[in-house]
Amino acid sequence: MLLTTSLQKVKGVGPKTVEQFASAGLHTVGDLIDFLPRKHEDFSEVVKISDIHPGKMTIKARCEKIETRPVRRGLRITTATLVDDSGKLQAVWFNQPYRTTQLAKGDDEFFFSGEFEFNYNKYQLSNPSAEKVTDMPVNTDRLLPVYRSIKGLKSQLVRKILTEIRPLMTMLPETLPQDVIKSEKFISRSEAVLGMHFPKKPEDVLQARERLAFEELFQLLLASQLNKLDNAKLEGWHIPFDQKIVADFVKQLPFELTGAQRRAAWEVIQDFEKMTPMNRLLQGDVGSGKTVVAGLAARQAAASGFQTALMAPTEILSSQHAETLSRLLQPFGVNVGLLTGSVKGAARKTLYEQIKNGSVDVVVGTHALIQETVHFHKLGFVVIDEQHRFGVKQRQELLTKSEHMPHLLAMTATPIPRSLALTVYGELDVSILNELPKGRKPIETKLWSPNSQAQLYAKVDAEIAAGRQGYVICSLIDDNPDNEIKSVQAEFVKLQNSIFKHRRIGLLHGKMKSDEKDEVMSRFSRGDVDILVSTTVVEVGVDVPNATVMIIENADRFGLSQLHQLRGRVGRSSHQSYCYLVMSDSSKPTQRLKEIEKSNDGFYLAEVDLKLRGPGEIYGRSQHGALNLQIATLSDTKLIARAQKQAKSFAASGASLLQYKELAAQVQHYQRLTTLN
Numbered sequence: 001m002l003l004t005t006s007l008q009k010v011k012g013v014g015p016k017t018v019e020q021f022a023s024a025g026l027h028t029v030g031d032l033i034d035f036l037p038r039k040h041e042d043f044s045e046v047v048k049i050s051d052i053h054p055g056k057m058t059i060k061a062r063c064e065k066i067e068t069r070p071v072r073r074g075l076r077i078t079t080a081t082l083v084d085d086s087g088k089l090q091a092v093w094f095n096q097p098y099r100t101t102q103l104a105k106g107d108d109e110f111f112f113s114g115e116f117e118f119n120y121n122k123y124q125l126s127n128p129s130a131e132k133v134t135d136m137p138v139n140t141d142r143l144l145p146v147y148r149s150i151k152g153l154k155s156q157l158v159r160k161i162l163t164e165i166r167p168l169m170t171m172l173p174e175t176l177p178q179d180v181i182k183s184e185k186f187i188s189r190s191e192a193v194l195g196m197h198f199p200k201k202p203e204d205v206l207q208a209r210e211r212l213a214f215e216e217l218f219q220l221l222l223a224s225q226l227n228k229l230d231n232a233k234l235e236g237w238h239i240p241f242d243q244k245i246v247a248d249f250v251k252q253l254p255f256e257l258t259g260a261q262r263r264a265a266w267e268v269i270q271d272f273e274k275m276t277p278m279n280r281l282l283q284g285d286v287g288s289g290k291t292v293v294a295g296l297a298a299r300q301a302a303a304s305g306f307q308t309a310l311m312a313p314t315e316i317l318s319s320q321h322a323e324t325l326s327r328l329l330q331p332f333g334v335n336v337g338l339l340t341g342s343v344k345g346a347a348r349k350t351l352y353e354q355i356k357n358g359s360v361d362v363v364v365g366t367h368a369l370i371q372e373t374v375h376f377h378k379l380g381f382v383v384i385d386e387q388h389r390f391g392v393k394q395r396q397e398l399l400t401k402s403e404h405m406p407h408l409l410a411m412t413a414t415p416i417p418r419s420l421a422l423t424v425y426g427e428l429d430v431s432i433l434n435e436l437p438k439g440r441k442p443i444e445t446k447l448w449s450p451n452s453q454a455q456l457y458a459k460v461d462a463e464i465a466a467g468r469q470g471y472v473i474c475s476l477i478d479d480n481p482d483n484e485i486k487s488v489q490a491e492f493v494k495l496q497n498s499i500f501k502h503r504r505i506g507l508l509h510g511k512m513k514s515d516e517k518d519e520v521m522s523r524f525s526r527g528d529v530d531i532l533v534s535t536t537v538v539e540v541g542v543d544v545p546n547a548t549v550m551i552i553e554n555a556d557r558f559g560l561s562q563l564h565q566l567r568g569r570v571g572r573s574s575h576q577s578y579c580y581l582v583m584s585d586s587s588k589p590t591q592r593l594k595e596i597e598k599s600n601d602g603f604y605l606a607e608v609d610l611k612l613r614g615p616g617e618i619y620g621r622s623q624h625g626a627l628n629l630q631i632a633t634l635s636d637t638k639l640i641a642r643a644q645k646q647a648k649s650f651a652a653s654g655a656s657l658l659q660y661k662e663l664a665a666q667v668q669h670y671q672r673l674t675t676l677n
């Protein structure tokens, strides 16, 4: 048997099991060895029911009675009476109706392990795991690995098959450099894998997890170190600093730059002067004024004869940027063009021509920019707005549209927690706008019960009477008969025909034609629409400073970062702004909603979101879903620091990755995923 042996050759694996494994991406013996347990249940300390007390408890009991009943949409509660020879207690599961089938038949004894806590007016064992006593491994301290569930496959069978291939686990190839293992005093890869699948005592799991988590982080950090070294070898464009050009640009701005904007712009200008292409992330909370930093740099680039490409994720945002930049740059004779899917026919042809002959200096657009038909005259500077909305590939394609590697400025309003900044974005230089423009007031955010919408509309109306504008955000476009979630279509009709009859209401959603979207957006910008009823198409970037109030319907349906982004559409002027989060029902608000009500700080919220949902959800599947960290958590800053130190010294030592075949494959995979260019 080899690591590459197909699972179907393993004893006890039938054709059906092979299929089930395959559905989880497991094909070979090696795949299954790498399929590490999600957690370990400790059944070693069993208590009698008569001795139970609040906290994490394990009992050995039979199930006497069990039933499941629906409580409301989306919630089914299963309750059971569990007995041992000392007494009885009640257990409860939420949305695990299969417990009824698992526990109903027979007189089998199970280990139940869960939190014994006070809930709904009584003490109960909450959501306990249940393992049949006769299924438990015998020769361990009753420390049971729990695997991610594979549809149709019992974890019991997974454990049995792992026992079959266990002999192979004693001679796995080493995947960390020996020096690193020695200096960090780690156990070998084989020992670690065995410690995960077949732990004898709790310390085995701890040691194994530490070593394996370190390994994942080390690979990730090494990849970003190597990317950084590769980048340093590239030859870019030299764009010299011209003080007068920059000073004139700053002088004509309708406002004074913040200190943070000045610092960031200066960092970009300095990078322009180097032959190594810039690789910089401009990170600033919503409304911190990133666009003008890009505009200033584009001015400098144009003065030296270089074109700038600015890519934004939506058409609405692209046309808004084109407008803003043309207002700022046209006075200096810098031409700005807009390229999106809706520029068609002769206009598109002319634009292609102008991009090619260099008569357009700054090209703003959606991913239409990366099409093969777009040729630049001399592309020196690439700006990606809301960079987390794009995949690595799209960025790379834009960067290849130049003879030399252009300077890259990636902008994001989603603040990146320090741990991620170190790992995934380790190769980047970072500029931070940690200061809002003068005179901004914190947005007042309030959770709102759906039962008192009348008062809410009165508040919105008062804002409009004072000359301001507002947004109403719904997650759906059309009403769905299966649920009560509000839609923009229905809300638009309702608001226009009754509640806000005396106001001008606009409708915006992603299924509208681009010229319709543009039209309503520019009416809203001009102040000809009082209330814009919109889906999340306005989530990123949209800038209408006169809008000061936002209602988000069914706010519990949105993620934390998304709510923060949406809310960022108000609070863009010196007027006090308000954001009302209307909940779907009057049940208790979620942690997410409480956090967003409490804080306006995108940085803090991103940290919370990272804890609640994990990095993949936040930073876009395209990039980070594939990072696929099994063991490591990006909140373990101590381990990250250790891995960082080792990765740096490994990269600096010039040791060849070729010596480490296993390591190399994984590192190269990460390099492709995390590189910016």
Ligand code: ADP
Binding pocket: 255, 256, 257, 258, 261, 284, 285, 286, 287, 288, 289, 290, 291, 292, 413, 437, 438, 541, 543, 545, 572
């Ligand atoms: P974001 O960082 O969210 O992309 P924008 O670049 O859209 O922010 O800027 C938000 C708003 O603030 C815009 O209306 C912009 O004109 C304005 N703005 C930017 N910098 C300043 C400043 N230093 N003082 C006042 N207003 C500013």
Ligand code: MG
Binding pocket: 290, 291, 385, 541
């Ligand atoms: Mg922006």
